[in-house]
Amino acid sequence: MKQSWTKKQLTLWMIGACLSAGLSTAWAGDAAPTLTYSWPTNAGPLDPRGYSPNQMYAQAMVYEPLVRYTAQGTLEPWLATSWTVSADGKTYTFTLRDGVTFSDGSLFNAAAAKANLDAVLANSKRHQWMELVSTLERVEAPDEHTLVLVLKHPYYPTLMELAQVRPLRFAAPEAKPGVPVGTGPWVLTQTRRGEFDRFERNPHYWGPKPGYGSVLVKVISDPDSRAIALQTGEIDLIQGADGEISPGTFVRLRDSGFKTAISAPLATRTVAMNTGLAPTNELAVRQAINQAVDKDTIIAKVLHGQEPRADALFASNMPYADLGLKALPYDPEQAKKNLEAAGWKVPEGKRIREKNGQPLSIELVFLGPSALQKNLAEIIQGELAKVGIDVKLRAEEDGALVQRQREGKFGMIFADTWGAPYDPHSFVSSMRYAGHADYMAQLGLPMKAAIDRKIAEVLGETDAGKRADDYREILTTLHDQAVYLPISHLTAISVSGKNVDNVQFGSTLFDVPFEVMHPTTGKP
Numbered sequence: 001m002k003q004s005w006t007k008k009q010l011t012l013w014m015i016g017a018c019l020s021a022g023l024s025t026a027w028a029g030d031a032a033p034t035l036t037y038s039w040p041t042n043a044g045p046l047d048p049r050g051y052s053p054n055q056m057y058a059q060a061m062v063y064e065p066l067v068r069y070t071a072q073g074t075l076e077p078w079l080a081t082s083w084t085v086s087a088d089g090k091t092y093t094f095t096l097r098d099g100v101t102f103s104d105g106s107l108f109n110a111a112a113a114k115a116n117l118d119a120v121l122a123n124s125k126r127h128q129w130m131e132l133v134s135t136l137e138r139v140e141a142p143d144e145h146t147l148v149l150v151l152k153h154p155y156y157p158t159l160m161e162l163a164q165v166r167p168l169r170f171a172a173p174e175a176k177p178g179v180p181v182g183t184g185p186w187v188l189t190q191t192r193r194g195e196f197d198r199f200e201r202n203p204h205y206w207g208p209k210p211g212y213g214s215v216l217v218k219v220i221s222d223p224d225s226r227a228i229a230l231q232t233g234e235i236d237l238i239q240g241a242d243g244e245i246s247p248g249t250f251v252r253l254r255d256s257g258f259k260t261a262i263s264a265p266l267a268t269r270t271v272a273m274n275t276g277l278a279p280t281n282e283l284a285v286r287q288a289i290n291q292a293v294d295k296d297t298i299i300a301k302v303l304h305g306q307e308p309r310a311d312a313l314f315a316s317n318m319p320y321a322d323l324g325l326k327a328l329p330y331d332p333e334q335a336k337k338n339l340e341a342a343g344w345k346v347p348e349g350k351r352i353r354e355k356n357g358q359p360l361s362i363e364l365v366f367l368g369p370s371a372l373q374k375n376l377a378e379i380i381q382g383e384l385a386k387v388g389i390d391v392k393l394r395a396e397e398d399g400a401l402v403q404r405q406r407e408g409k410f411g412m413i414f415a416d417t418w419g420a421p422y423d424p425h426s427f428v429s430s431m432r433y434a435g436h437a438d439y440m441a442q443l444g445l446p447m448k449a450a451i452d453r454k455i456a457e458v459l460g461e462t463d464a465g466k467r468a469d470d471y472r473e474i475l476t477t478l479h480d481q482a483v484y485l486p487i488s489h490l491t492a493i494s495v496s497g498k499n500v501d502n503v504q505f506g507s508t509l510f511d512v513p514f515e516v517m518h519p520t521t522g523k524p
Contacts, residue, residue, distance in 0.1 A: 032201070032213025033519050035500065036235045037512070038220040038244075040369060043197040046180035046188055049120055049127070049167035052398065056165045056510040057240075061199055061215070062103075063169035063182035066094055066113075066147075066162050069421040071264075071507040073317075075159050079108065079170065079183065080147070089154030089462050094147045101204045102172035103187045110141035115173040117149075129430040131459050132161040132168070154462050157425040164421060165510050185210050185515040194219055199514075211502070211518025223371050227253065236500050237517075241266060241492035241509050243372035247304035250493050259496045263505040265317070265489035267419030268310050271364070271380070271412050272437050272484055276444030279360055280411050284342035285389075286482035289412075290328040291335035292387045293380055299488055302375050306493065310486035312479055318423045320471035325479045327486070335387045346388050353388035361390040362411035365404055368395030373414055376487070380412075408440035415441070416490060419509040428455055428474065441483055451477060 043058035044050070066080040077083075080094040100108040117139045120127055127133040135155045140148040151158070162168055175181035180188050185205045190198040199215040218235060220226045223245045229235045230253070238244050241263070245253070254260040273280040273289065280286055295309055311327035344353040344360050353360040364380065366373040374395065381391040391412075396404060404410050415437040418427050431438045432452045442448050451474060458470035478484065496503050501520045506513050 034214045034216050035212040035237060035514060035517060036216045036218065037237050037239070037514070038218045038226050038229060038235050039197075040219070040221040042191060042193055042219055043188060043217065045178060048116070048169045048171045048180075048182065049123070051166070052402070054166070057512050058188070058197065058199075058217075059169070060165050060184070060506075060511040061186040061514065062180050062184045062188060063165075063171060064184050065164070065169050066096075067159055069160070069163040069507050071505070073420065075163060079113075083159075089156075090151045092149040092151075092158060094149075096145045096147055097206065098145060100183055100206045102175070102181050102183055103202045103204055104172055104175065104181045105204055106172050106174060106181075108170065108183050109144045110147045111144070112173050113147050113170055114139045114141040116170045117168065120167050127167050129433050129436065130161055130164075130167070130426065131155060131429045132158055153460050155460060156462065156467065157459065160421045161426060164426070165508075186215060189214075208515070210515040212514065215514050221369055223249065230258070230495060230497065233497070237494070237496045237503065239492065239494040239496075239503070239505070239512050241490050243370045244493070245495070246371055246375075247302065247306050250306065250495065251304050253495050259494075259498065259500075259503065261494045261503065261505070262306055263492040263494075265308060265315050265491055266509050267423065267490040268314060268417040268486055269307065269376075269488045269490050270310065270313065270415060270417065270484045270486045272415035272441035273412050273482070274408060274410055274441050274444070275481070275483060276408060276440070277411060278358075279344075279355075280362060281444045282342060283482060284338050285344070285360070287328060288335040288338050288387060289384060289389070290482055290485055291330065291338070292332045292389070293383045293485060293487075294330050295487055296330070298376065298379055302372075302379060303488060307488035307491050310489050312486055313475060313484050314417060314424050315489050318420070319425075320468055321424055321475065323472055323475060325476065328482070332383075332387050339388065344388070351385070351388060352390045359390055360388060361392060363392045363394050365394045365396060365401060365410040365413040367401055367414065368397055376414075380485075405437040405440065406435045408443065410437075410440075412485070413437050413441075415484075419490065421508060424471065424475070425459060428471075429459060431455060442478070445481055445483070447477060447481075 044054040046058055046062055047054055048063045064079050067075045068078040070076050079097050081097050083092055083094045085092055096110055102108055120133055124133050135151050137150045137152045172181040185202050186199040187202050189200045197217045201210050201213050220229055227245050227249045230238055273286050275281055299309055312325040314321035316322040339353055343355045346353050364377050366377045377393050381393060384391050417423050430436045432455055433439055454470055454474050458467055461467040492505050494503050499520050500517055502517050504513050504516055
């Protein structure tokens with residue numbers, strides 16, 4: 001779908017092009033320059049164990065894990081320099097990095113790490129989506145540099161879950177309530193609601209000194225306004241995988257001389273269908289939806305070829321997901337025949353199918369502030385209308401959308417996977433808990449209880465071969481039941497002016513590695 005541009009936007013676009021790809025003066029001549037970024041909302045209070053409104057990119061700037069996920073899909077030592085696992089798979093012993101302090105100067109040691117993990121266990125119901133929390137029996141700190149995690153039973157994704165952004169990262173135990181104090185390279189020093197968040201370089205950071213003295217994150221909710229801010233030099237960098245700018249705008253910025261990049265696939269862009277609510281409770285309807293949506297055209301015209309096509313819930317490069325699952329081919333005529341066979345007929349003089357006097361009408365819920373989701377929803381609406389399915393679009397703000405997920409108040413809803421290091425184990429684990437869109441989407445399946453039991457089994461399975469078999473059963477069942485409409489594999493984009501160097505992608509959807517970036521003129 002073509003993007004609409006106002007005269008003012010076009011004028012500013014031309015101005016931006018004349019400014020040599022957004023040359024910023026925010027750092028020129030400063031000893032400790034500032035990198036200016038933008039995000040749709042404020043960073044939030046930055047509780048290391050908190051969820052919304054805490055923004056994950058910001059939590060990752062301030063708090064660090066024991067082990068870190070790499071772009072190669074492996075784990076590397078971070079706040080822990082090494083670890084061992086007992087023969088029975090139930091005890092993990094970590095040696096903590098020496099000489100690490102929190103940003104307030106207090107010492108990071110085993111006692112501090114234990115205090116943080118104990119706080120998670122004390123509120124375990126809140127974090128039940130993460131299986132490690134319910135599996136963790138106790139935490140021990142036998143000496144200053146040794147941390148021991150004792151599990152109730154073996155849990156193979158333990159290290160992967162310790163690498164996640166939240167809730168198993170570490171804040172200074174003695175920090176004042178509401179003051180975010182971590183061991184990471186950045187410290188949140190100033191927030192103005194609706195305007196910006198400022199992060200300063202952590203003077204006590206144990207790792208390499210970041211090239212910028214501070215990161216100013218301006219609150220810009222509108223993707224077009226964000227692009228204009230880059231062009232006029234108000235910001236230096238756009239990066240993310242959540243529709244920060246439209247794919248079309250990315251192409252225009254690239255062609256006008258900005259430095260651009262696209263990451264490797266990180267997760268799956270998908271729509272979940274409610275199996276417990278008519279008419280998507282019918283397998284024939286869900287299959288017809290998969291057959292009626294032309295994903296290749298969506299990728300070409302809406303995503304401008306920036307994301308590869310998805311035919312299953314997880315990409316084949318994700319652990320245990322290379323199963324050879326085949327998507328139903330794009331075939332709107334076959335979709336019509338299948339709907340006819342299921343009793344959904346087009347009454348004379350009408351365009352929308354009916355059965356027993358009820359129209360074939362489905363509500364598709366999407367995130368209102370996301371221009372990309374809106375575009376995708378409108379394309380899906382048009383595609384399904386061609387086969388006689390009426391799609392009513394429902395735009396919701398973030399909080400209202402989450403509430404609809406929890407209550408199952410949707411026919412279809414955008415429900416992207418979480419990417420590494422969450423896929424597949426954490427994402428699959430969350431399917432068992434009410435409050436997640438996937439749980440509600442699957443609730444109407446006759447084999448839902450069996451799926452949940454199999455998920456519990458796979459997470460505790462110590463035999464890799466048996467684990468692979470269990471994943472095959474889970475993912476094949478969900479695929480055959482057409483619970484999801486996979487569209488594409490999510491990528492992150494990056495656009496920057498010529499004043500920013502060494503722009504890299506994080507290893508997950510949720511982190512932006514500001515600490516490795518520096519001004520083109522060199523590090524301070």
